[in-house]
Amino acid sequence: MDGLSLAGRTALVTGGAGGIGTAICADLAGLGARVVVADLDEEAARATAAGLPDAVAERVDLADPASIDDLAARAGRVDVLVNNAGVGIVEPFVDSDPASWDLMWRINLRAPMYLTRLLLPGMRGWGRLVFISSDGARAGSGGEGAYAATKAGLFGLAKTLAREAARQGVTSNVVCPGPTDTPMQRAVAERHPGLVDKLARGIPLRRIGRPDDVAGLVAFLCTDRAGYITGQTLSVSGGITMC
């Protein structure tokens, strides 16, 4: 199939050293992109980049706008931006601490806004924006009120950018993972024994997701073959969310 190559393109993936981020970096690299693996965990970012044919690791603290400024300056021209990094603090909303809301707002929503604002002007003629949200934001999820609120903000941002940037050849889409086997998910599962089995029983395809499941769609959205897909919100969740 033609139109799947990303040769000559540079892709920046935030949280590129995490579970889903590493898989996204690998798939984008597999299509020929040069990859910037941007993460708070510098050592893990280096390890991810070292396993790819053409990649660099960049440390960034997405909670800090000055650190995002530095990342954008070091990255140079970026054709594909995957705003993937995220943090989730799971607790009943009435017991939740506004300090944790603030952390999630800064990393999950403000950072994608801030970084996209810096990099989008450089995407002249061709570009791809992908925002990693969550099925928790589409459908609601117990204990994830503040997290879902920050992730739902990405829907409005991505759709607006799909309209504003269409004429400069840039598409903007949201991918929503369902429960996916990553360090983030395992941290939640450790505190709630039996959760993974319970989740899997409720998923039509009867298993929780793997990082590769998400990465395949993200990589496709970044190709020329997906050039007519913009402003969309797509779930990768084994059918748990159908809307």
Ligand SMILES: NC(=O)c1ccc[n+]([C@@H]2O[C@H](COP(=O)([O-])OP(=O)(O)OC[C@H]3O[C@@H](n4cnc5c(N)ncnc54)[C@H](O)[C@@H]3O)[C@@H](O)[C@H]2O)c1
């Ligand atoms: N795993 C799931 O079940 C699931 C479900 C729905 C949505 N998501 C979303 O998918 C995305 C990836 O999640 P994951 O499960 O791979 O998580 P993960 O915890 O495995 O990876 C997240 C990565 O983000 C990085 N990161 C965290 N804070 C950062 C900061 N301040 N600056 C820079 N980097 C930072 C971490 O170092 C880590 O490498 C997140 O946005 C998450 O909300 C995950």
